[in-house]
Amino acid sequence: VQLQASGEGLVQTGGSRELSCAASGRTFSTYSVGWFRRTPAKEREFVASITPNPSRTHYSDPVKGQFTISRDNAKTTAYLQMNELKPEDTAIYYCAVSRSRLAPAFMASANSYEFWGQGTLVTVSS
Numbered sequence: 001v002q003l004q005a006s007g008e009g010l011v012q013t014g015g016s017r018e019l020s021c022a023a024s025g026r027t028f029s030t031y032s033v034g035w036f037r038r039t040p041a042k043e044r045e046f047v048a049s050i051t052p053n054p055s056r057t058h059y060s061d062p063v064k065g066q067f068t069i070s071r072d073n074a075k076t077t078a079y080l081q082m083n084e085l086k087p088e089d090t091a092i093y094y095c096a097v098s099r100s101r102l103a104p105a106f107m108a109s110a111n112s113y114e115f116w117g118q119g120t121l122v123t124v125s126s
Contacts, residue, residue, distance in 0.1 A: 092122075
């Protein structure tokens with residue numbers, strides 16, 4: 001599975017940005033998708049994840065209510081809508097997939113995901 005993340009850019013504090021993660025393969029609808037981020041302080045931090053339909057979503061506490069993860073199986077793409085961005089959201093964002101439906105206990109673990117995208121940088125200016 002190949003993943004192509006996009007949406008890199010510079011955003012002002014309070015602004016919004018949508019990241020996309022396009023996946024290869026015809027069985028995207030069966031994948032669980034996660035978003036993680038890397039900052040100078042944290043090597044890899046879980047952000048959000050979504051299971052196959054019926055979709056179940058999971059968010060880290062710092063982004064709950066601020067970010068929204070979604071998917072379009074017809075386009076084999078997952079999205080991360082980021083609102084009310086803050087300078088501490090500045091990071092390289094990675095999408096990842098697991099070819100199985102992850103149980104809630106495993107959705108936030110990087111080890112649960114088999115394939116990773118290349119990362120896309122989002123910079124939030126103060």
